[in-house]
Amino acid sequence: MSAKRLQLITSAFQLFYQKGVHGVGINEILAESGVAKKTLYHHFDSKDALVSAVLAYRDQCFFHWLEERLDAATPGIAKIDTLFSALDDWFNDRVETLLPFHGCFFINVCAEFGDPAHPLHRQCTEHKRNIAALIRAQVRTLTIDVSLVDVVTDSLSLLKEGAITLAHVQGDRSAALKAKQTAHLLIKSCK
Amino acid sequence: MSAKRLQLITSAFQLFYQKGVHGVGINEILAESGVAKKTLYHHFDSKDALVSAVLAYRDQCFFHWLEERLDAATPGIAKIDTLFSALDDWFNDRVETLLPFHGCFFINVCAEFGDPAHPLHRQCTEHKRNIAALIRAQVRTLTIDVSLVDVVTDSLSLLKEGAITLAHVQGDRSAALKAKQTAHLLIKSCK
DNA sequence: GTCATGGTAGACAAATCGGTCTGCTTTTGT
DNA sequence: ACAAAAGCAGACCGATTTGTCTACCATGAC
Numbered sequence: 001m002s003a004k005r006l007q008l009i010t011s012a013f014q015l016f017y018q019k020g021v022h023g024v025g026i027n028e029i030l031a032e033s034g035v036a037k038k039t040l041y042h043h044f045d046s047k048d049a050l051v052s053a054v055l056a057y058r059d060q061c062f063f064h065w066l067e068e069r070l071d072a073a074t075p076g077i078a079k080i081d082t083l084f085s086a087l088d089d090w091f092n093d094r095v096e097t098l099l100p101f102h103g104c105f106f107i108n109v110c111a112e113f114g115d116p117a118h119p120l121h122r123q124c125t126e127h128k129r130n131i132a133a134l135i136r137a138q139v140r141t142l143t144i145d146v147s148l149v150d151v152v153t154d155s156l157s158l159l160k161e162g163a164i165t166l167a168h169v170q171g172d173r174s175a176a177l178k179a180k181q182t183a184h185l186l187i188k189s190c191k
Numbered sequence: 192m193s194a195k196r197l198q199l200i201t202s203a204f205q206l207f208y209q210k211g212v213h214g215v216g217i218n219e220i221l222a223e224s225g226v227a228k229k230t231l232y233h234h235f236d237s238k239d240a241l242v243s244a245v246l247a248y249r250d251q252c253f254f255h256w257l258e259e260r261l262d263a264a265t266p267g268i269a270k271i272d273t274l275f276s277a278l279d280d281w282f283n284d285r286v287e288t289l290l291p292f293h294g295c296f297f298i299n300v301c302a303e304f305g306d307p308a309h310p311l312h313r314q315c316t317e318h319k320r321n322i323a324a325l326i327r328a329q330v331r332t333l334t335i336d337v338s339l340v341d342v343v344t345d346s347l348s349l350l351k352e353g354a355i356t357l358a359h360v361q362g363d364r365s366a367a368l369k370a371k372q373t374a375h376l377l378i379k380s381c382k
Numbered sequence: 383g384t385c386a387t388g389g390t391a392g393a394c395a396a397a398t399c400g401g402t403c404t405g406c407t408t409t410t411g412t
Numbered sequence: 413a414c415a416a417a418a419g420c421a422g423a424c425c426g427a428t429t430t431g432t433c434t435a436c437c438a439t440g441a442c
Contacts, residue, residue, distance in 0.1 A: 022213035162349030
């Protein structure tokens with residue numbers, strides 16, 4: 001990938017994440033990234049195409065970060081602990097690669113592109129699907145009845161998304177720890 | 192309240208809810224509401240002031256709707272059942288007064304106004320605080336140890352917010368029922 | 383050496399943005 | 413009845429939007 005292209009994506013992400021996609025103009029991205037307008041439109045057909053590339057970039061960053069954190073944990077309940085500890089680090093700006101917390105970028109984009117049929121909205125749906133699959137893989141390492149895997153995965157997803165919203169909208173930076181506590185209660189009740 | 196003022200607020204809400212605040216221009220609101228521009232700026236100092244009024248309007252609609260639903264339920268676990276049944280009705284467009292589901296308007300607005308110090312962001316925080324208090328009142332009718340009221344309230348809030356996100360971003364319209372199931376497990380484990 | 387590629391700065395276009403204003407009509411309170 | 417308030421349509425303003433275009437420079441492949 002071209003260096004300029006990457007620079008455009010990272011600058012655009014930073015601005016979109018803070019101010020929303022519609023709240024940031026092309027010219028602001030150019031000023032921040034120090035790239036010429038012609039170059040931007042050489043790499044991307046339109047602003048929407050840039051947004052799509054930014055979503056793909058963030059999807060990759062976020063997924064790999066979480067996957068690495070989870071891989072480092074020992075199978076079982078520690079995997080679930082690690083999931084919420086990782087979220088806690090994210091919420092409290094202890095993960096440099098994720099940039100200062102401003103909620104979930106994919107939730108934010110869906111707020112602006114509300115139509116579920118919109119390509120950008122679908123891209124966000126896809127991201128969440130991938131993360132949910134990652135969570136399911138952790139749940140499978142738990143010593144619980146196989147028939148409970150689906151429902152526990154759903155519950156953990158609910159808690160994760162709820163924690164993100166609490167942290168962002170309510171400004172409750174301890175949301176991940178609350179979710180971890182609830183997850184413990186939940187899994188204990190499965191045994 | 193003036194009829195025109197109300198018309199402006201309801202039209203603006205409908206458009207903002209579907210397309211996001213920055214995705215809707217003043218002129219579109221005027222065309223949809225059939226109100227003159229001068230009249231809009233007679234009632235509101237700026238677009239931000241209109242957004243603030245729309246938030247207040249939605250806050251009132253949503254709170255009163257949920258409060259009525261919860262009041263009608265018998266104290267105890269039925270209150271919690273009713274909470275998630277109400278969400279299920281909302282997600283599946285069975286509540287006319289809330290308009291077709293496009294996620295939580297307050298979460299959406301926070302996505303566009305990411306700065307927690309922004310007045311519109313704070314207004315959303317306030318709304319969530321009020322809803323959380325309403326949930327806490329239901330939890331108090333449960334026959335659980337008083338020391339658990341806080342943690343159960345937090346857990347239910349997490350599940351509620353998570354369900355909203357799952358329903359909107361993932362397009363999972365059964366999210367409220369999954370959350371209800373999880374809430375049951377959780378409360379059962381408190382006894 | 384030559385030529386395509388990717389890059390620069392920035393003028394420019396057409397549309398739209400939020401917001402102001404004029405001039406006129408309708409409604410409403412007393 | 414009459415004056416004040418609220419409403420109308422829409423022209424207009426300056427700023428900003430996305431996107432195009434011209435003209436030129438640097439680099440590297442063949």
